Amino acid sequence: MESLSTGSLSGAQKEELMDQVKQQIAIANAQELLTKMSEKCFKKCITKPGTALDSSEQKCIAMCMDRYMDAWNLVSRTYSSRIQRERNNM
Amino acid sequence: MSDLSDFSSTKGADSELQEFLMAEKQKAQFHAQIHEFNDFCWDKCVDKPGSKLDSRTETCMTNCVERFIDVSLLITNRFAQMLEKGGGMH
Numbered sequence: 001m002e003s004l005s006t007g008s009l010s011g012a013q014k015e016e017l018m019d020q021v022k023q024q025i026a027i028a029n030a031q032e033l034l035t036k037m038s039e040k041c042f043k044k045c046i047t048k049p050g051t052a053l054d055s056s057e058q059k060c061i062a063m064c065m066d067r068y069m070d071a072w073n074l075v076s077r078t079y080s081s082r083i084q085r086e087r088n089n090m
Numbered sequence: 091m092s093d094l095s096d097f098s099s100t101k102g103a104d105s106e107l108q109e110f111l112m113a114e115k116q117k118a119q120f121h122a123q124i125h126e127f128n129d130f131c132w133d134k135c136v137d138k139p140g141s142k143l144d145s146r147t148e149t150c151m152t153n154c155v156e157r158f159i160d161v162s163l164l165i166t167n168r169f170a171q172m173l174e175k176g177g178g179m180h
Contacts, residue, residue: 009107018110025118032125040132044139064139068128071136071143071151075128078155079120 037068127155 009017045060046053053061135150136143143151 009104014104014107017107021111021114025114029118029121032122036125036129040129041139044136060139063141067136067139067143068132071132071147072124072128074143074148074151075131075155076124078152079124079127079159082156082159 033072037065040068041065127158131155131158 041061041064044064045057131151131154134154135147137147
């Protein structure tokens, strides 16, 4: 990370910086998801690694990815509604 | 994601940028938490990934997230009490 002396940033530069930050965060998020999905779905679907991925393994991986996304979205909804509830209780 | 906090002390950084970074940081922390929840609740709740998340799995995932938060809160409160009493840590 470069040093941040933002005293002399123009409006356009600032906008660009913000876009870059957003993009970097989105990339990091996607990478995290990919890593986790690969790890989890490998564990679920490949019990004995053979010389190639057979079609049932590929199907399992595809299904597992979709379910992992479903689970992620469910967790996201659950977590945010919990945060909301805790805030109301404060 | 560990340390964006020193941004807030960056001299001369304008407040718009600061607010933006704080908001992005919060979003990133929220996402990181979801990744973590999804990681271990997946292990606890999902057996063989099917064509959809069945309701039993969904309930398990939701309960898993909620109970984990309960446990964190319980432990945090109890730990605070321990510190207040001046005991516990030697």
